[in-house]
Amino acid sequence: MAKIRVGFGYDVHQLVEGRKLWLGGISIENPKGLLGHSDADVLIHAICDALLGAANLRDIGYHFPDTATEYKxxxxxxLLRRTTDLLHEAGWHIGNIDATICAEYPKLNPHIExxxxxxxxxMEIEVSEVSLKATTTEKLGFTGREEGISTYAVALIEK
Structure with a gap:
């Protein structure tokens, strides 16, 4: 009988001028990018946390601390490739990912595929096993004021 687990991840980064916007591993044309120790890809970070949590392997900050110069x-x-390797080393296979990006701007639907x-x-999985959605917060909160972007992710893993 296969063993399955579910993990949840969340990340948020501030939007600032002078940085590229990286989401889901791609660069998106935008006047502002996300501020962080790494490239601040909130989507990948949330997915890493969901995967690591599902496998009970702590979190992204434990494996890739923002105090380590090699991650500057x-x-x-x-980070996602190394997270996938950690799961495989522990005997886990990624079943699927479901994530929601919360951003007022830019419009993300053209970039989802x-x-x-x-x-x-x-992650070495089929494209059909990755579900991504984009939403706004209807101008409410820090996301609505275009101060930052947040992402929620759920991962299913199996052994």
């Missing part, structure tokens, strides 16, 4: 400005695709392809490749 690191491409978050590397490319993000899904990129993420699926990094």
């Amino acid at each position: 400005n690191v491409d978050s695709k590397i 490319k993000m899904k392809e990129t993420l699926a490749s990094l």
Whole structure:
């Protein structure tokens, strides 16, 4: 009998001028990017936390601390690839990912398919196993004021 687990991840980063916007492993044209120790890809970070949590392997900050110089400005695709490796080493296979990006701007629907392809490749799963949605907060809160972007992610893993 297969063993399955579910994990939940959440991340948020502030939008600032002078940074590229990276979401789901792709660069998106925008006047502001996300501030963080790495490239601040909130989607990848939330997915990493969901995967690590499902496998009971702590969290992204434990494995890739923002105090470590080797992760300064690191491409978050590397973090997701290493997270996938950690799961495989522990005997887990990724079943599927479901994530929601909360951003008032830019409009993300034109980028969803490319993000899904990129993420699926990094996690070694089919594109059909990655569900991404984009929503706004109807101008409410820090997201609505375009001060930042947040992401929620759920992961199913199996052994």
